[in-house]
Amino acid sequence: MKRVLLKVAYDGTNYHGWQVQDGSATIESELNRAINEITHEQIEVSGASRTDAGVHARGNLAVFDTNARMPAEKFSYALNTRLPEDIRVVESSEVSMEFHPRFVDTEKTYMYRICNAEFPDPLKRLYTFFSYTKYDVDKMQKAAEYLTGEHDFKSFASIHTQAKTTVREITGIKVERADNEIQITVKGYGFLYNMVRIIAGTLLEIGAGKYAPESIKDILEACDRSKAGPTAPAQGLTLIEIKILDGTV
């Protein structure tokens, strides 16, 4: 028996998110099917991040246990021949039987992309949120600084969050223009449900001049979801990387 860690990239457009749901195509169900075709075992992967419907990833992580003799490194090649082309296993490796990417310290990097032009860019329509509003990126960056560090992010969590504590630590937020896009890169040690999309929605309102960058302080303090901006649409969000911080792999 060995445990295999997968690094998975996907275009979330055509999936109902990561998690298996009866009757809907999900990333997890496609991975389970492909793994079971190879191993002939009834394996279910366990993911690090259950991304929502429409959210994309360049580096989500998942583990599964198998008796297959195939070396862990070969699974990426074998799985990619059986997966649809909008899902790729970009790396596979053997980890200890105790290792689970959800239960070790990690730093996650998300990018929220806004196509900011007069009209949508057809080549980016699936991977960005489109808005023709004029945004002040400097104000967005200034507001982002107030979010960096350890805070109670209750105002930036879905009211459906099941987390025991809403205190999280953001290690950095960068807001940049690139081509016809605004890119918001958020790094942190853990995120609440919808947190990055609510941060994006709030920074966009600040960039549009709806309120001042400093008002982030009041929003955080309020611990009230209704004080923050809207949840930005799923298709603009990409989970870029999950970095394993401790040495338990």
Added chain:
Amino acid sequence: MKRVLLKVAYDGTNYHGWQVQDGSATIESELNRAINEITHEQIEVSGASRTDAGVHARGNLAVFDTNARMPAEKFSYALNTRLPEDIRVVESSEVSMEFHPRFVDTEKTYMYRICNAEFPDPLKRLYTFFSYTKYDVDKMQKAAEYLTGEHDFKSFASIHTQAKTTVREITGIKVERADNEIQITVKGYGFLYNMVRIIAGTLLEIGAGKYAPESIKDILEACDRSKAGPTAPAQGLTLIEIKILDGTV
């Protein structure tokens, strides 16, 4: 009667190219349909560049003549409500009745994108050619310098070209790495059928070490399509811009 110039962006994935073909969805046929819905005239647009099936554009140009009273600038907004979301009119303006983007001096910019990683990137699969081969980008750039300037590009044209002369002028080629991509940007005053894709295919063979950068000189001199590299796949190619050079708009 007035002539309207459209700047058109599209994801070519789901189309059989620009040009109207019986029974197939094309960019031109979608534009004609949308314009006719608005004007109730039997209008056919005339494009600057008849891109192939699968090729993308951020700035192709087309003109049409109409008696509609709608100001030319408003057509972009009106058309976008009637076009599928993989086609956008990003600008519309009135031009003189004599103006046609195919018959004035223009400088065109194309980008050929190669996703160069161990595995394809699902988020770029529709807009790049995937290759895991290791390429020497400096060699590709060096080879590209030999293509710059006025040459007989017969070796770099499809044998089906109907051009009277195969002499063209390339004003610049840039080969760069960006993220997990190699991007080949080609600018010139006119291109032969498949020319950019054959240039990309040839530069990739040079980057892979199949022959030296200097061999471009022999390939040009041979005036023989079989001496150049393969035609790189359509989905990696994007027509970025057509710049009108004279003052006839």
